[in-house]
Amino acid sequence: MPQRAESAGGGREIVTIARHTAPSPRRADPVQTLLRHLDTDNASPKKIRATVETIHQLLETDLHPDDASRLRYVLPKCQRRLEQHAQHRRSMVRQLKQAPTEKLHSLAVQLLRDDPDASQEERDIADSLTLRMDRKRAEKRAAQRAAAQLAREEKRRAQEKRHEERLQEEARKLEAMRQAMEQERAERAAAAERANRARERAHEQARQARAEKAERLAPAVRGALKKAAREHRVTTWVELRNKTGLRQLEHLSHEDKLALLTLVEADTAAEEPLWSSLLVEDDIRLHRDICRLLGRPLPVGDAELIDQLTMERHWLHRQR
Structure with missing residues (x-):
């Protein structure tokens, strides 16, 4: 609020304005912005670490006592959350080192990527396992490709075998039909021959x-x-x-x-x-x-x- 001061020489008045009594309406409050966007339960360690550093920087400035109190209240909560993340990260890396799996490796890599407090040793463990996992995935893909190729080859051979069997079956049927027709022609020829001989015998008998x-x-x-x-x-x-x-x-x-x-x-x-x-x-x-x-x-x-x-x-x- 403006305050009226004593008159100065020349009939002028001196008015002093306190810092917190006249904030600029066009300038956003950094404390309000930080607290409004803070989500310690879901934010990544990287974002929480950046928030802690911002809080320390703000506390070094001339803040309103209420803002400073609110920041000091939030700061331990962020630090506890960082410690929980660190414990979870270390536990995950230990499990990965003892019994590495694809799932554990994927989770550990995600944790290490989002956590600036991760040690170089932890990162080296994850990196070495990444190489192993990549090799295993490559070997798995190669095995899958080989299995798929083998399956395609077996399918092709099975199709060729079925096709050959169909051709052989058709050939057998055609051969059976040919033999049946040959047998029928032979039977007709034999019957005609028998009938001819019978006619000749009858003719000879009649002639005789x-x-x-x-x-x-x-x-x-x-x-x-x-x-x-x-x-x-x-x-x-x-x-x-x-x-x-x-x-x-x-x-x-x-x-x-x-x-x-x-x-x-x-x-x-x-x-x-x-x-x-x-x-x-x-x-x-x-x-x-x-x-x-x-x-x-x-x-x-x-x-x-x-x-x-x-x-x-x-x-x-x-x-x-």
């Missing part, structure tokens, strides 16, 4: 049966045809059956008739007409086929063949 039947019937049929020539007439299969009494002549097939007539004409000379020309047959194919079997000349058309048969019949009638 026709030959045997023809041998039994040929003499009587030849005799009946010669008799028809002597009597100047033609004949039919029905009439041959009736004249000879051979009922087998009633149900002869085309092949049976060819076999029979071939035997009938066995003694016919090549220049003489065939006895079978005296047979009147609805199907002229029989005459064409018997001529072909015996090697006789054949006209191309059926009309010419009929004329040839007519001429042969007249010749047989005149000669008998």
